[in-house]
Amino acid sequence: MxxxxxxxxxxxxxxxxxxxxxxxxxxxxxxxxxxxxxGMITPETSEDxxxxxxxxxxxxxxxxxxxxxxxxxxxxxxxxxxxxxxxxxxxxxxxxxxxxxxxxxKPQETYEHWPSHRKKTRIQRDxxxxxxxxxxxxxxxxxxxxxxxxxxxxxxxxxxxxxDGMEIVEPLHKGATNFQLKQIETLTNLLYLNVNRGNWEIAYKIFAMLIRIPKVDIRSVWNVGNRILYEKDKLRSLEFLEWMSSVYSTRVTFIQGINYRFDPVFRSGSKNHTPKYTLQWLWNSLLEYTEQLFENDDENIDKLIDKIAEMVLIPPFMDDPEIWFIYSMCHMVKADFLSSKFDTHSVGSMRDISMNQVIQHINDVKRYLNVCKEKSQGQYESNEMIITKQLKAFEVRLYKEPVFPLEPENDLDGDNEEEVDESNVFEDSANYFEFDDTQEQLNDLDTQQYFHDTDDSSSS
Amino acid sequence: MNEARLPGRRPIGAQLGVGLSGPSLYVSKSAASKIVAVADDEKWLHCKDTEFPSTFMDFKVASNYTLVNDILDPFEIESKVHFPSISQNLPADEELLESDLSDDDEKEGNTVFLNEHSKESLVSNLHWRKPSPQIISSDLQIYRNTEEKKHSMFELIDENRSESLHFDFVPKELLSNLTRSDTILEAQQERSRKLNRHNLSVIDPTVKDLFVIGNVQSSSDLRHDNEQRQIIAFSTGHSGSNLIISPLKLEPSDTEHDIYSIAGCSSVFKIDLKSKIKTIKIPTVASSLGRYSDCIIAITECSLHIIKIKSIDNKYTKIDCHVFDPLYFTELSDFPFADVAFNPWDLTQFAIIDTKGNWAIGSLPFQNKNFNGLILNDSLRGSIFDPQETSLRKKVIWSSHHTRILLMDQSKIVEVDFGLNWQSEIVQAKTWSELLDLKEMNEYFSILLTSQEIIFLRNKSHNNEITRDLSWKHNLDHNDKTYRMFIQKVDDGYKAIFFVYITSRRHKNVYMQAFTLTNNGELIRYVAEPIIFQIPQKTEGVDSIQFVEQSLNHYSPEPNAHYNINLNLFIKGTNSKAMTTLILTNNKNYDKISSYESDKWTIEGHIGRTEIENPSTEITFFIQDIVNKFEKTLTLDYNKDKELELFQQFGYHLSESMNRLLEQWEDSGSFCSQRSFTELHDLPQHFENLSEFTSLLEQFIQYYKDQELLFTDLKTISNLLLYEEVDDIDIIYNKLLQCWGLLNDDAEFLTREIVKQIVWTMLKFNKKNKYEKLSHKIRNSLGQRYKDTIDLWDMNELDDENDLEYGSSKSTVPLHSQSQHSMSSQMQIPIIKSSQNKVAKRGKSLNSRHSVRVGGSQVNTQLDNGSMMGSQLASSLPDTMTPAFSLLSAPSSQLISQPVSQVRDSQRSKKKKKKIGGFG
Known part of the structure; x- marks a missing residue:
């Protein structure tokens, strides 16, 4: 089955x-x-x-x-x-x-060829x-x-x-021809059934047995292994994926002329195709480390950021928009964490340092999102609007009065009226000016615009 | 507010699967909880919808009942017999068997009691396998070719109808032990084996749903502001060319789940489309129109039929339809139609595609015109034929715009805008996957099934193009090209749940995965890991699944309880015409399969009751019957010593009632029909000595033969059962035990009871001279020509008899020695095995049995040779008799004395002498 x-x-x-x-x-x-x-004209027939x-x-x-x-x-x-x-x-x-x-x-990303720019031709009328x-x-x-x-x-x-265009119900190659194949077949069926039924212990055993059979390529079933390990121990599953990414090279080039028996979509990577297990590893790590971060353990996420920073220097990762998206997400998580930890009562250089940290991360998010956009030629669905709105909110946290906790929906609507409200928060111009020094780092116009507005309102 | 979508690269979208989570979007709780719909404790917008409880996908099969039975045409068979429904509450032994026939019917008699179909369905449902092919002689066939309908033995008279419903006795244990059929299915396979040696079954990929369930709303409904009606349309008949449209009703029930039924025969609409139906469809209409379609489409091998429903009676008693003239495939091109789709924004326009990819746009004729046929637009046609594609699989659905259609073959999808005259290829699948199915999901999405993934195609993206939004890798075997996909929508206020079912014809496991879609069509996510369930029907694969509209129950007071749903699935398996309803539930309290379905076997119509019996009802009924009988016999104390007494008493009662009956017959003077032994007297409760029983019967028969009564020969019974002529019940019993002994520990007991019941119900008798009178009368009424013919028959018979006498007298001397020789070669080894079994178990009774067997069989030989010479081809007798002189009987009969039936044995020895004398 x-x-x-x-x-x-x-x-x-x-x-x-x-x-x-x-x-x-x-x-x-x-x-x-x-x-x-x-299409050709029929030549005249000869005597012969x-x-x-x-x-x-x-x-x-x-x-x-x-x-x-x-x-x-x-x-x-x-x-x-x-x-x-x-x-x-x-x-x-x-x-x-x-x-x-x-x-x-032969597409690498998908099983089928999905043209991104479709040619429109006239209807084939014949x-x-x-x-x-x-x-x-x-x-x-x-x-x-x-x-x-x-x-x-x-x-x-x-x-x-x-x-004749018919389909045959029975498989042409009927079942296993040797015991090993039979065993693989049985184990695979059991594996999927047990995963679907949520019997993780049994599935774990089956998986362990299956991958020890010499013929079996773990790259065909790594996703199931990941799922099983995730239930057993989240960190183990991350290790497994990391192992997958390090063992199976991405330096091979995908040659169109060869007929591959296996599809590369989920199985392997090449110079221009990021393997799915690497992406999965990065996503899973990010999700996991986010949890850890909010339990005040920021060691791992920093390591992850460093790792991605290294990865984006080499192909195929440097051209993959998704890697850049993950990179920016890492910084976003960081920014959220630091901004929520930000103590508005603090003064002096401590305050400056932590503030700069947040702003640094926010800028990184924006920068990498732009790279992501470039690499995908505008084809990456990154929900920029939502991200920008959230970044704004992170920034706002730095300046808010501790007495009046900010209602999140106020800044999300992005109306004028809201900005008037905000102006109260930034009465302390000293803050603003301090901020002004670092403002050069901000690339995003939105944020600048925002703070200019508040400047106007506060001065008036 | 613009809601978030999942991140991901555009033409590809999120690629999900087991252990593949795909991209996520970080959502800070405080900053963005109002923008993005995530649960409170989530920091990420996942591809997985975490709102549902983790147990949501724990669907179990809760119940199933048959909607339409596995008969060729449920509305043609005039079922006079109503099998009573069985419920646990009824007192099992007495109330079970009842006849609903009126008195008038009873007098008419000769009702065909057991129609061929119900027998077939019984047999196919039993799924018999030869328990051990070595033991059974190769020509043993349990049910096939018995032709019981025509046999006079099966003509029952009415009084004992309730007692002998069927002649197929099946112990309960057998049912559970045996899993595969060796009769009907095998016969079919054998037929196909002749056609192709490898026994490959070939299916046409253009054959899709042979039954549909959907909502229709006729124009009169719209005028009167009536709600939509749920109807079912399905194909029936020997060639599958009859289309039946019937309202589907929700039965009022007090159970937790819904019970559906279809109307009786008077209220269905039935039409013969003259050609095999390939697909039946009910068009979908865009939700913006706020109504349902009023058409039913059927594609046959050669034409397209559209049936417009004009009105449905309020009481569901009558469907009024208008049938348009069919559109023959020659109107488009030279190939049969493969698929058709109606324009969801224009109820009169449809697109059609043939098996090679030629397509056209057509429309329904305008009203108030003489022309009633469907019209194909001459200018709006084209072709997507691809020389690299051999499969006939073609699909057409409507795209996001009223002039755009999507055309699919196995390797590509092409979008065609016939208004703006362009076409573009959306996907090409020639490498690692094949496109198998394409379905409309709702106005935002279509779902594509490939051999690798389930893909959601967004119809309206930012630039009005079709994009791939999300895919789910299903990990199913990609070599299986028989997958079909079915989508069930369950509405839940602000989001819809879509259950995607993938079925195959190779097996009856169904793959099921759920996805949710927010109301504005922006965010599509999966719910949990998929599940796999097996449908309980006995079938090789699944043909189609249909659904009714359902929504989540929001009014439940318990927390999370509104996620508990019962999904109603209507399933049709391959190789069967039956449609069954399956209820899947994720309600934890729903542990057991409900007992309701055992009551719900019959479907009742409003006018005139049409009973459609479930084949398994009969089996259940059977089992109940058998169990009752066995229980009765088991409860009694058995005393071996008293058996003789018992037989004597029984014999006395039997002959008494026989005499009474004979007197009655004399008095009445008219022609008397055949009577069964069961009428005379019930079998004694329990006895083990079958040979004793045989000899009792023999004596009885012998006595009444002198009074010119005709009896069923035991050999006929054994011939029907074993394809051998054996006249000792004990041998029949032994033979059957050889087959069944391996199956069950209690086989001895069960087999004995079965044999007893068979013999007792099958033994019939009649008065000979009454027949003679009748035949005289008939003969006199015949013309001279026919009389001559009949006389000629008699002549032949006489000749045969002469030959026979001549032959038998000639071979008398070598006969015994001959049989002694042949028995060793003919008898099979396992017989020895079974006799040893019995030695170990019942030491004493064995002795008598064997001895009696020898005697008994010989007596019968004599009887047959003497009295029934003419009726049998007796030259074959010595051969067929040989097994009776079995190996095991030969030595034991010499060694062991006969304690029980000495008296009779002495009688028999006299007869033996007589016989020898007769032959000599």
Whole structure:
């Protein structure tokens, strides 16, 4: 029922693929070729050809003309060409699959190709007729006859169903052929069932057993392992993900020309694809360390920030907007924590230092969000509005009167009226001027605007 | 206020799965709690909706009952028999069996009591497997080819109807021990095996829902301001070409969950579409229109049918429909239709796609015109045919705009704007996944099922493009192309829960995952880890699941209780036409499967009662019956010594009642129908000595044969059961025990009881001369030509008899030696095994039985040869008889004396001599 983490290969399966891609390639070529020919002007028939056609017509009348040969109306020349091609293909029978995939873009981020900029074309108005389809398919079926002779009857039946567009309920490769595979199958099914039912202890044991089988690639099931470990011990799951990220290299380049049996989407990384386990590790660590931070343990989150700072210097992380987003989120958490801890009663350099810290983090958030935006070319959904509003609120905390706790919704509405309210909070101009020194660091116009406004109102 | 979305890269969105949490957004509690809907203790906006209690997804199968039975056409079968519903409260032994037939019916008699279907459904539901193929002779077939309907033995008379409903006796233990069918299903498989040797079952991916449940609101409803009606539409008939539309009613019930039923036969709308139905659909209408559709679409192999519901009676008694002329596929191109979708903003416009990807926009005809057919627009058509794609799987749904449609084949989705004349490819899946299903979810989202993920497509993003918003990796085997996806929406005030079910035809496990969507369509998240449940029906896979509209119960006083929901699922399995209802619940108090469904077997219509029995009712009924019978016998004290006495008494009573009956027959003088032994007298409560029983019956039969009575031959019974002609009940018993002995510890007891009951119910008798009179009368009424023919038959019979006499007299001498030889070759080894078993258990009774067996079988040989010469092809007798002279009987009969039935044995030995004399 579930996907097994090994690559099952058998003669039946490879034959099936071979047949399928061969058929598709043949069909596509024939189909498109007909297209071209339709567009060209028909050349005038020569005397010779007319004679031949006459002869053929007569034979047809007598009934000696084979129905199969009907399709040859394209002319002998074409047939010769095709024969050559066929010989060529027999050599490259194994490459049919490669040939098919050559033109197809292999995405790394998703299983399917999701174009970010869609081309709009005119509606394809030509309706496929049975006549045309039948012509092509009969031709291709004749071409396929040779390769069908040597495959098993099961393959043949399967192939016939496939090209008729039907689905076969039973799997072509029926179950396990050896005990190891059988074991893997059983364990995988049990693993998913127990995870879905929340039997984490059993799932843990199964997972431990499964990954010790030599063939099993842990990269195919790491997410389940992560989930199980997370239930058992959150920190262990982080260690596991960290281990995954350090062991499996991202320095390989993803070559479009190779046919990968496994998809790289969740499994692996490359020079331009951040592996999902690394992202998962960063997210999980951030979530976990946030909790720790608010229990006054800021050691880990600082380490995480340092780690990401290192990571963003090398590919693929430096070009991945999500890494930058995580980076900015780290600073945001930090800013929130420090600003909420900020003691408005404090004076002197202590106050300045802690204030600068908060503002530093706020600026970092903004800076990295901008990088994220750049890297994704505006395609990253980062909820900038909400983040900016929150950052504003963090900043406000630095200046608020301890006596009047600030209502969060007031500053969120962002109305004028609210700013008037705010003006009361910033009566102490000394604060403002102190702040002014550090203001150069602020890039964001919003914040500047905000404080200019308050300046005006307080001076007036 | 603009609500937050999940962060993530745009064309991809959040990629989730088990252990894959995806990006989150930090939400400071004090700063932003009003902007973003997160729970109080959360600092992050997760992809997981943490608002739900952790037990929310603990769904269990709570109950299931049958909505429509597994019969070809539930509204055609005139079911005269009503199987009473069984409830625990009834006194089990007496009230159980009752006949609802009126007296008039009873006099008519000859009601076909057991229709072929209910037998089939019984057998298929039993899922018999050959317990041990080596033991049973290869030609033993338990139910197939018995043709019991035509057999005179099964013609029952009315008085004892309640006693012998069925002739298939199935012990309860057998039911639970046996899991697979070896009869009906196997027969089907055998047929398909001839077609393809590998036994692969092929399905057409364009065959989708063969039953739908949905809401309709006809124009008259709109005028009268009536609410929408819930209806069910499904295909029936031998070829699946009949479409039935019926109102679906919510039964008033006092249980916690809802009970649905469909109306009786008078209130359904039925139409024969002349071709196999592939898909039935009820169009969805945009919520902004504030109404429901009034059409039902059916795609058959060759045409598209649209049925407009004009009105539904307020009392649900009549559906009035208008059927448009069908649209044949030749109108579009040369390939059959694959899918159709109605424009949600325009109830008269639809888009259709054929199996190769040719599509067109069509519309319903205008009213007040003579033309009644569906019209395809000549200019609005095109094709998405891809030469690299071989599958027939095609889908069409409406996109975010009233001129945009989404067309899907197995490797791509194309959005077409036929108003602005452009098309663009949204996704191409040729590498690692295949697109399997595409469904409209609501106005904001469509859901796409691929072989790897469940993907939510946002219809209206910032630039009116379709974007991939969230995906869930389901980890299901990507080689299985038979997955189908079903979406159930449950409304909860400010957010909607969407349950996504993934079913397969390979197995009956259903994958279920829940997602929530806020009311403004911004934030979509998952609820918890998915669950997998198995549907309790006996089926190979799941065809389709349908739902009724449901919402969370907000009025529950308990905290968190409004998250307790009962989900009503209507399920149709593969290879069956039955539709069953399944109730999933996450209510913890709901531990047991409710007992309600055992009462709810019959569906009653308003006018005229149409009983649709659940096949398993009959089985339950059966089991109850058998258990009662067994319990009765078990409760009595059994005394072996008194058995002889018991038999004597029984024999006395039997002959007494027989005499009484004969007198009655003499008095009445008219033709008397066949009677069963059960009428005469009940079987004695408990006895073990079956051979004694045999000899009693033999004597009885022999005595009354002289009085010109005809009896059922025991051999006929054994022939039906074992495909062998055995005339000793004890041997039948032993043979059956060989099959069943392995299954159960109590097999001896059960088998004996079963054999007893079978024999007793199957033994029939009739007065010979009454038949002769009748046949005389009939013969005289015939013309000369027919008379000659019948005379010819008699001639043949005589010839046979001559041959037979000649043959048998010739082979008398070698017969015994011959059989001695053949028995060793024919008898199978396990017989020895079973006899040893018995030696260990019942030392004494064995002796008598074996001895009697030898005697008994020989007596019968004699009887048959003597009196029933003409009726049997006796030349085959020595062969078929051989098993009767079994290995085990030969040595034991010599060694052991006969303590019990000495008297009779002496009689028998006399007969034996007689017989030898006869042959000589």
């Amino acid at each position: 579930f996907e097994i983490p090994v690559n099952v290969n058998s003669k039946t399966l490879s034959n099936e693929r071979k047949l399928r891609y061969r058929y598709i390639n043949q069909f596509t070529r024939r189909f498109e070729r007909k297209d071209d020919r339709n 050809e007319l004679q031949q056609r006459k002869k053929r017509d007569w034979l047809h009348v007598i009934g000696e003309y084979g129905s199969d040969d009907d399709e040859r109306s394209g002319g002998q020349q074409d047939d010769e060409e095709e024969e050559e091609e066929v010989i060529d293909e027999d050599y490259n029978l194994n490459n049919e699959e490669r040939k098919f995939f050559k033109k197809i873009d 309706i496929l007729t049975y006549h045309r389809y039948n012509k092509v398919s009969r031709y291709v079926e004749r071409k396929m006859a040779n390769s069908l002779v040597h495959v098993s009857s099961k393959n043949r039946y399967h192939f016939k169903c496939k090209i």
